[in-house]
Structures are given as C-alpha cells and as structure tokens.
Amino acid sequence: xxxxxxxxxxxxxxxxxxxxxxxxxxxxxxxxxxxxxxxxxxxxxxxxxxxxxxxxxxxxxxxxxxxxxxxxxxxxxxxxxxxxxxxxxxxxxxxxxxxxxxxxxxxxxxxxxxxxxxxxxxxxxxxxxxxxxxxxxxxxxxxxxxxxxxxxxxxxxxxxxxxxxxxxxxxxxxxxxxxxxxxxxxxxxxxxxxxxxxxxxxxxxxxxxxxxxxxxxxxxxxxxxxxxxxxxxxxxxxxxxxxxxxxxxxxxxxxxxxxxxxxxxxxxxxxxxxxxxxxxxxxxxxxxxxxxxxx
Amino acid sequence: xxxxxxxxxxxxxxxxxxxxxxxxxxxxxxxxxxxxxxxxxxxxxxxxxxxxxxxxxxxxxxxxxxxxxxxxxxxxxxxxxxxxxxxxxxxxxxxxxxxxxxxxxxxxxxxxxxxxxxxxxxxxxxxxxxxxxxxxxxxxxxxxxxxxxxxxxxxxxxxxxxxxxxxxxxxxxxxxxxxxxxxxxxxxxxxxxxxxxxxxxxxxxxxxxxxxxxxxxxxxxxxxxxxxxxxxxxxxxxxxxxxxxxxxxxxxxxxxxxxxxxxxxxxxxxxxxxxxxxxxxxxxxxxxxxxxxxxxxxxxxxxxxxxxxxxxxxxxxxxxxxxxxxxxxxxxxxxxxxxxxxxxxxxxxxxxxxxxxxxxxx
Numbered sequence: 001x002x003x004x005x006x007x008x009x010x011x012x013x014x015x016x017x018x019x020x021x022x023x024x025x026x027x028x029x030x031x032x033x034x035x036x037x038x039x040x041x042x043x044x045x046x047x048x049x050x051x052x053x054x055x056x057x058x059x060x061x062x063x064x065x066x067x068x069x070x071x072x073x074x075x076x077x078x079x080x081x082x083x084x085x086x087x088x089x090x091x092x093x094x095x096x097x098x099x100x101x102x103x104x105x106x107x108x109x110x111x112x113x114x115x116x117x118x119x120x121x122x123x124x125x126x127x128x129x130x131x132x133x134x135x136x137x138x139x140x141x142x143x144x145x146x147x148x149x150x151x152x153x154x155x156x157x158x159x160x161x162x163x164x165x166x167x168x169x170x171x172x173x174x175x176x177x178x179x180x181x182x183x184x185x186x187x188x189x190x191x192x193x194x195x196x197x198x199x200x201x202x203x204x205x206x207x208x209x210x211x212x213x214x215x216x217x218x219x220x221x222x223x224x225x226x227x228x229x230x231x232x233x234x235x236x237x238x239x240x241x242x243x244x245x246x247x248x249x250x251x252x253x254x255x256x257x258x259x260x261x262x263x264x265x266x267x268x269x270x271x272x273x274x275x276x277x278x279x280x281x282x283x284x285x286x287x288x289x290x291x292x293x294x295x
Numbered sequence: 296x297x298x299x300x301x302x303x304x305x306x307x308x309x310x311x312x313x314x315x316x317x318x319x320x321x322x323x324x325x326x327x328x329x330x331x332x333x334x335x336x337x338x339x340x341x342x343x344x345x346x347x348x349x350x351x352x353x354x355x356x357x358x359x360x361x362x363x364x365x366x367x368x369x370x371x372x373x374x375x376x377x378x379x380x381x382x383x384x385x386x387x388x389x390x391x392x393x394x395x396x397x398x399x400x401x402x403x404x405x406x407x408x409x410x411x412x413x414x415x416x417x418x419x420x421x422x423x424x425x426x427x428x429x430x431x432x433x434x435x436x437x438x439x440x441x442x443x444x445x446x447x448x449x450x451x452x453x454x455x456x457x458x459x460x461x462x463x464x465x466x467x468x469x470x471x472x473x474x475x476x477x478x479x480x481x482x483x484x485x486x487x488x489x490x491x492x493x494x495x496x497x498x499x500x501x502x503x504x505x506x507x508x509x510x511x512x513x514x515x516x517x518x519x520x521x522x523x524x525x526x527x528x529x530x531x532x533x534x535x536x537x538x539x540x541x542x543x544x545x546x547x548x549x550x551x552x553x554x555x556x557x558x559x560x561x562x563x564x565x566x567x568x569x570x571x572x573x574x575x576x577x578x579x580x581x582x583x584x585x586x587x588x589x590x591x592x593x594x595x596x597x598x599x600x601x602x603x604x605x606x607x608x609x610x611x612x613x614x615x616x617x618x619x620x621x622x623x624x625x626x627x628x629x630x631x632x633x634x635x636x637x638x639x640x641x642x643x644x645x646x647x648x649x650x651x652x653x654x655x656x657x
Binding site: 001003004008011103104112114116127204206210211213246247250251260263264265 | 323334363366368374377380394403418420423460461463464466
C-alpha cells in the first residue's frame with residue numbers, strides 16, 4: 001500500500017508541475033493554451049532521444065527545457081495577431097503537429113512504439129529506495145515551483161500579467177509590451193512543463209506519442225478549473241483531487257465489490273461531475289484567486 | 296469472552312483460507328477505444344478462472360484474477376500495475392492489448408521481478424521487454440507472413456493496405472510489405488490511418504485510385520466498422536477485402552456489410568480451441584467476438600499450470616516453471632513453443648470467410 005501511495009504522490013507531483021506551468025499562462029495571464037501538453041512532450045522526448053544519442057540525463061533534460069522554450073517562442077509569436085480564443089485553437093493544432101511528427105518519426109523518436117528503457121534521475125539508488133526518493137524529488141520540485149510561482153504572482157511582473165488578462169488595453173496604455181508579456185509567460189510555462197515531462201519520462205522509463213494526446217492537456221485544464229486558476233493552492237488542490245480520483249477509484253471499487261468494468265466509467269463520471277459542480281457553484285474553482293484590493 | 300473468541304477464530308480461519316489462495320492480476324483496456332477487445336479478454340479470463348475452480352482451484356484453494364483498467368494508456372496501465380504489485384501482491388500479471396501500453400507495463404513488471412504474460416500485443420518490440428515477460432500471442436512477423444502467403448496464394452498481386460497509425464499498425468505494415476514483396480506482390484497503396492476519426496472516406500478514396508486487386512486491412516472494432524461502412528457506401532467493397540485478424544475487423548460491423556470478406560485469424564480448430572469456442576457460445580449466448588478471449592484464457596491456464604508445477608506462487612519459481620512449460624504447453628490457441636526470448640514461435644492460423652453473419656473456414 002505504501003508503494004502505491006508513493007506512486008500516486010509522485011504522479012500527483014508531476015501533474016502538479018504541469019498544472020502550475022499552465023497556471024502561469026492560463027491562470028495569471030489568461031492565455032488559453034490548449035496545446036500545453038506539447039511542452040511536456042518535448043521534455044519527455046528529449047530524455048528518450050537523448051538516451052538513443054547517448055547523452056547524459058541532465059544534458060537531455062536541459063536540452064528538453066531549451067527546445068520547449070524555443071517552441072514556446074514560436075507559439076507566442078503565432079499568437080501575436082490572433083484573438084485569445086483563436087490562439088487557443090492554434091495551440092491545440094501545434095500540439096497535434098508535434099504528436100503527429102513523433103508518431104511518424106520512427107528513426108529518431110521510435111514512432112508509435114515510443115522509446116523504452118529510459119534512464120531515470122535516481123537510477124543510481126538501490127531499487128527499493130527509488131519510489132520514496134522519487135516522491136521526495138517530486139515534492140521538492142513541486143514545492144519549489146509553487147514557491148516561485150507565488151513569488152512571481154506577487155511581483156510586478158505577476159501584476160502585469162493579471163492586468164494583461166483583465167484589461168489588456170489599460171496594460172498597453174501603461175506602457176507594457178503585451179507581446180513580450182505573453183512571450184515571457186509562455187517561456188516560463190514551457191520550461192516548467194518540459195521539466196515535468198522529463199521527470200515523467202524518467203519515472204515511467206518510457207515515452208510514446210500517447211503522452212501528447214490532447215486529452216492530457218484537458219486533464220491538466222480540469223485540475224486548474226476544479227482547484228482554481230490563478231492561485232497556487234487552488235491549482236495544487238485541483239491536482240490532488242483529480243489525481244486522487246484517478247488513482248483511488250480502483251481501491252474504492254475493491255472495497256465496494258464492484259465489477260472491474262466500472263472503473264473507467266466511475267473515473268470519467270466522477271471527474272465530470274466534480275467539474276460540472278464546480279462550474280455551476282464554484283465557477284472560479286474551489287480555492288478562487290484572491291485579488292488584491294486597494295484601500 | 297466466548298463471542299470475542301469466536302470472532303477471533305472466524306478471522307483466523309478466514310485468513311488461513313485466503314493465505315493460500317492464489318490471485319493473479321490482469322491489466323486490460325476496459326475503457327477507451329479498445330474497450331470492446333478488453334471486455335472480450337475479460338470474458339476469456341473469467342472462463343479460465345471458472346474452469347480451474349470447477350476442478351478444485353489452484354494449490355488447494357480457489358483461483359482469483361484481479362482485473363484492472365488501463366484506461367487505454369501507459370500511465371493508467373502503470374497505475375494499475377503499481378496497485379497489483381504493492382496492494383494485491385500478485386505474482387503474475389496478464390496484459391495488455393496495445394503494444395504501446397504493453398511495453399511500459401511489461402518493463403515495470405520485469406523491474407519488480409514479477410511475471411508478465413503478453414496476451415494481446417504483437418509488435419516485434421515486445422521481444423525486448425525483459426527476462427520475465429512471456430508472449431502467448433505470435434508477434435507480427437508470424438501473422439504478416441501467413442497473411443501475405445495466403446493473399447498471394449489467392450492470386451492477388453496488387454494490394455492496397457490500411458491499418459491504424461499506432462504501434463500495432465506500423466509493425467504489421469512493415470512486416471506484411473516485406474513478405475508480400477518477397478513473394479512477388481506489391482503494395483500499391485499504403486495508408487496508416489489516424490485512430491478515432493469519424494470518417495475514413497479520404498483514405499479510402501486514396502486507396503481506390505490505386506485500383507488494387509484486393510484491399511487488405513487490419514483495424515480495431517469501431518474503426519473497422521466505419522471503414523467497412525464507408526467502403527460499402529463508396530462501392531469499393533465490391534473489390535475483395537481481406538482482414539488480418541478478421542474477427543477483430545468484423546466485430547462491430549453489421550453483417551450485411553461484412554458479408555463476403557475474407558481473412559485470417561488465430562486458429563481455434565484444435566479440440567481445445569473448439570471446446571473453448573463452444574463453451575464461450577454457451578456461456579455468453581453469442582459466438583466469439585475476437586480471438587483475444589482465447590489468448591487471455593490460455594494466459595490464465597498457463598500461469599495456473601506454472602504455479603501448480605512450481606507448487607508455489609513465488610515469481611522466481613513461476614518463471615522457472617514457465618521456462619519449462621513454454622516449450623510444450625498447448626491451449627485453446629494451439630501449441631505455444633516459446634523460443635529463447637520467451638516468444639511464441641508456432642501460431643496456427645485459420646483462413647476464414649465472413650458469410651451469413653458469422654465467420655467460417657474457407
């Protein structure tokens with residue numbers, strides 16, 4: 001049971017990183033990125049491609065972050081002249097393009113079969129110590145990202161992002177370069193998401209095009225919407241709730257003596273119900289963003 | 296005091312009863328696009344458990360199989376495998392169906408020192424999973440070679456090929472083309488379609504332009520249904536259609552559309568296979584939906600035979616028993632004859648035709 005809880009905690013931390021990364025764009029800056037999973041996939045594939053090329057893991061992870069940031073620049077530039085909803089559709093298309101490229105790139109990216117036997121960051125430790133060590137690493141990473149995210153939200157840059165979200169015309173009048181603000185938010189988000197992707201690939205020792213499915217983006221979005229976009233504690237609460245439902249439904253099924261075929265329906269039904277209830281009664285999430293009011 | 300003693304005794308007896316009961320694990324796609332195949336695998340497992348328990352169980356106690364949903368993805372499969380490893384503590388796990396899920400699942404199980412029985416994936420990459428992973432299903436090189444020979448034997452030379460753009464489709468495409476060309480045939484159109492689309496009309500029209508002698512396809516149930524319906528609407532179903540794993544291709548297709556298709560399927564002509572098919576029909580009230588139920592059935596039977604031979608559910612002993620049994624075990628899908636890589640080397644196939652709403656030998 002302990003190992004299973006460590007596994008759930010590790011996955012929650014990795015998804016927490018992805019959700020915090022999305023929060024930088026969607027929560028603070030109001031950028032509707034529906035292709036967020038592309039950054040995660042770039043980070044994950046960097047570990048895989050690095051393994052095939054014989055690179056050390058830290059170099060692969062760094063390369064992943066750098067490539068994701070380059071992709072972030074491209075995505076942000078793509079959005080210069082698009083309204084936010086159209087930009088959201090464009091990001092979805094970018095993520096699909098990345099997925100289709102790796103799906104059909106059998107030489108470098110392993111094609112549909114993906115790349116297996118990937119190195120993990122903690123492989124040097126004894127086998128029995130790895131689950132606990134990975135959970136600690138995940139907790140450390142998510143705590144660091146949460147602290148940096150909260151600091152950023154309270155900074156002048158964070159206030160500028162929220163102004164961009166609420167009153168872009170006013171932000172422009174105050175002298176902010178809106179394009180640069182969007183680009184900076186996207187770059188920061190891409191870096192954190194790629195790091196999460198690298199850690200996910202290192203944890204599962206595998207990467208495949210399935211990691212880049214659009215459904216994964218919407219899973220992270222559901223964490224944000226349930227918990228509360230724009231607030232670090234809300235994002236983390238949403239992550240824990242959604243991951244908890246995903247992982248603990250099979251245990252609940254065992255306790256209730258239900259059939260194995262009910263798990264899929266229960267998972268989707270519960271997350272759908274929570275999302276719907278939140279949208280109806282807590283549209284800003286369970287822990288909504290607290291906006292600063294001036295006296 | 297007496298009541299407390301009674302309760303303690305009851306708990307002790309219950310624990311003593313369950314202490315020796317063997318529980319196996321299975322990770323199947325019970326939700327997602329492959330759910331109908333996962334459900335059929337589950338039927339095979341249920342039948343094997345019923346058969347074993349009707350004969351007194353395993354190691355003197357009833358056998359159970361804990362079935363988990365992979366949600367048709369690698370992360371879901373790892374969730375399930377972690378639960379089976381750390382909570383249910385099963386020695387053997389059967390699964391999955393998609394190669395891109397079976398590979399990480401198998402790697403995780405091998406890493407934990409557990410036994411992995413592949414009952415549904417046929418990608419050649421399965422061979423590299425690791426030392427405690429065994430395949431009951433012949434990999435794509437066997438099925439593709441059989442299909443290519445069969446098609447050439449029927450006199451067809453120009454083939455239009457369509458399969459899903461995934462681990463399975465890419466694997467069978469490469470192998471099929473290799474064997475067809477080696478036999479003097481050619482692939483005049485080659486399409487790897489995106490799974491989950493609502494229409495494949497564009498892909499079918501692209502294939503139609505190549506004017507093939509035969510359309511060869513291998514597609515999952517729901518997608519095969521769309522392909523078959525649209526080929527019927529476009530009129531290209533008048534050209535012969537050949538299904539690799541025909542039961543999978545026609546499982547969700549209306550009979551009037553699938554009628555006339557030919558193809559190949561894992562053989563169930565042996566006495567064990569026929570007994571399984573008859574029992575399946577009797578138990579569920581319809582003919583076998585796919586051959587994957589029989590692989591799942593054999594998977595449980597093989598694991599039970601290995602545990603019985605080892606007289607223990609300890610994974611290391613089960614692996615040693617499987618190494619011995621693998622060469623000679625014969626089940627509903629025929630003789631396994633596992634090689635040094637623990638992969639099936641003999642796989643009997645049937646040549647089939649779909650007529651009158653069901654599959655028949657041709």
